[in-house]
Amino acid sequence: MDTQTIVILDFGSQYTQLIARRIRELNVFSAVVPCTAPLSEIQAYKPIGVILSGGPSSVYDIDAPAADPKLLELGVPTLGICYGLQFIVHHLGGKVRSASKREYGHAEVSIEDGSTPLFKELPASLQVWMSHGDEALELPTGFRRTAVTSNALAGIANEERRIWAVQFHPEVHHTPLGPQLLKNFVFGICGAKGDWTPAHFVETTVTAIREKVGTGHVICALSGGVDSSVAAVLVHKAIGKQLTCVFVNNGVLRKNEFQKVQENLRDKLGLNLVAVDASERFLSKLAGVTDPEKKRKIIGNEFIAVFDDEAHRISQETGGVDWLVQGTLYPDVIESSSVKGPSQTIKSHHNVGGLPETMKLKLIEPLRDLFKDEVRRIGRDMGMPEDILGRQPFPGPGLAVRILGEITPDRVALLQEADDIVVAEIKAAGLYTKIWQSFAVLLPVMSVGVMGDQRTYAYTAAIRAVHSEDGMTADWTPLPYEVLKRISSRIVNEVRGINRVVYDITSKPPGTIEWE
Known part of the structure; x- marks a missing residue:
């Protein structure tokens, strides 16, 4: 139709x-x-x-x-x-x-x-x-x-x-x-019928993917976020085991995220998922690097290298890979072809669009006609878990852009613990789905503190919570004082190595949502 x-x-x-x-x-x-x-x-x-x-x-x-x-x-x-x-x-x-x-x-x-x-x-x-x-x-x-x-x-x-x-x-x-x-x-x-619904979209897209792919094999780079997960489930609905998903641990994921994504996508949704723990490989490349743009490029390039390795391995096992799934959304498509021309680059964006031409894969972008809220509706229509669909946006370079200064395994562990507390308390207060993004940032600032009559000298964590429609602009969210109090108290008591918590009340512009 x-x-x-x-x-x-x-x-x-x-x-x-x-x-x-x-x-x-x-x-x-x-x-x-x-x-x-x-x-x-x-x-x-x-x-x-x-x-x-x-x-x-x-x-x-x-x-x-x-x-x-x-x-x-x-x-x-x-x-x-x-x-x-x-x-x-x-x-x-x-x-x-x-x-x-x-x-x-x-x-x-x-x-x-x-x-x-x-x-x-x-x-x-x-x-x-x-x-x-x-x-x-x-x-x-x-x-x-x-x-x-x-x-x-x-x-x-x-x-x-x-x-x-x-x-x-x-x-x-x-x-x-x-x-x-x-x-x-x-x-x-215009005489419209008003029949463009999630069910109609899923039905027509699944049919189109099935006809396009035929007997070919498809790979998908999964981040665990909403877009790539819904794209993968949609393609899986069309071609089943002809799809292999690759999820890479880049060493800067959130606490327990490597395990949680596997549980959600492989165990709950039945996707054919290959999980690659390349954390040591990424962290070794990031050692000593403090420039935020270099961090992004290192993570982007290393991801491409890891994904390329896996794609070749999968290709040998399956007799060839023909297609690549990407979770491109409609705002990206509009932005790239806008009458106004491409926007000035504020920071490098990390996605699989930079995969090497030697892979010669044809693209499947099942969500390229959808906005974010429509993607979530499609996911719900396909019965996907709410903890995937309701997930706040998470940057491709992960916690690397929330650790200011050098990235080390110890500093990653510190931020993982602090960030986990922020997310837990925001969810406990019933605010998680009402906020665009809420997270912790580890600052390269050490200050004096007092704990148990002893002098401490430890790191500072910043809390960031913003409301936004599309990420292009954002207002800082006035979290309730009681929520901030619980977050601060838990971080300084439970995360050994952080003794001070501050709250970021900067909107975008002039700031950005992420700190780097």
């Missing part, structure tokens, strides 16, 4: 991914493509509707995002949002100008033409979120005004051409009735 798709053209808006999420919340698949995509790429989706996103540019800028105006002639229902409205007006013969009074933030929109299906069942006055410096001055032939604010035009329509547009942002939280407007477009105008 073909999946109904709403295509979202990204003109560089910070809200583009939010549009995609709002559509998917209606159980309709949405795909984000750069506005520069050729018309053939848009048509390949066989879209039932197209949405033109907002963007920071003016349609008159020399470097304004260059979309093909012919997309407005496809005859597919089209909704322009903010810059999308101005793009429509400009390219169909109307006029856009710099607004005499710019609108940023909350605004009140009056609907002038309630007969348009876009505003069905909406009140005559809407509270909305505006973010624009330009406005439509003259409308193209055949278009009519459907909504206004006290300052500017806020909505237009041409039912004959099946084009609608609004100057405000229905996708954001600050437009309370925005979801109803999008629902009107997706169901009332």
Whole structure:
């Protein structure tokens, strides 16, 4: 069965991914493509509707995002949002100008033409979120005004051409009735069925993987995190023992994690799992290294070397490996093809994307169309344990980026114990699934303390807890004082070698979530 798709053209808006999420919340698949995509790429989706996103540019800028105006002639229902409205007006013969009074933030929109299906069942006055410096001055032939604010035009329509547009942002939280407007477009105008569910996704993906792989053999690098685990279970559901998963102990995993991951994935879920304890190999390469970027590169390169060794061994045993599973998610796909171009590198990211070309493996990325919360829903639909699906994000380089300074076996052991206490107390307080990440950091700072009338000179641990939607920005979480008190008391009493605990109250930006 073909999946109904709403295509979202990204003109560089910070809200583009939010549009995609709002559509998917209606159980309709949405795909984000750069506005520069050729018309053939848009048509390949066989879209039932197209949405033109907002963007920071003016349609008159020399470097304004260059979309093909012919997309407005496809005859597919089209909704322009903010810059999308101005793009429509400009390219169909109307006029856009710099607004005499710019609108940023909350605004009140009056609907002038309630007969348009876009505003069905909406009140005559809407509270909305505006973010624009330009406005439509003259409308193209055949278009009519459907909504206004006290300052500017806020909505237009041409039912004959099946084009609608609004100057405000229905996708954001600050437009309370925005979801109803999008629902009107997706169901009332585009005729969506709303059948894109986890069960439907699993069924179609399993079938596609089975057909693609045939009798070939597949390997998967498992981290024990949500993404790689769900990807592995999905592929295993399709091809069973033709999949071999490799889990590498890099020496900087959390306490008992090497054993826990094996229990969850091999014993509970029945995956064909090869566990490789390469901790000594990693730690020897990290000895004496203090530069955080070098640590990341060493761990990334060593992981590739270990995985390459295992892949060759598995290939010899199975008669050849053809495919590699990766847990790539949709935000990564969008980021890499964004109209805005790749973001500045803040730090190296560790994944298996850098595997050597000599392996010549074809990729299977079953989650590349999903957001994180959707991945969790898919996992639940397949009956995966909640302690895997509810796991907080954990960095690829593991505790190496939470040990400032040199990494030694003793310092790893210290942080493992402190971090285990943090996680245990956060879970005991019922906060674990409400926080994006919560963990301990071992600082290269030693201070004087007093224990049992004796002077101590030991390390300092920092506690970090943040809330975030996607990891791009984050606010520090104000943990209850009683929880902080228990964490601090347990660490200094139970972890010999740490005598001081501090709490990190820095948001991102200006800080990062991890310390390195």
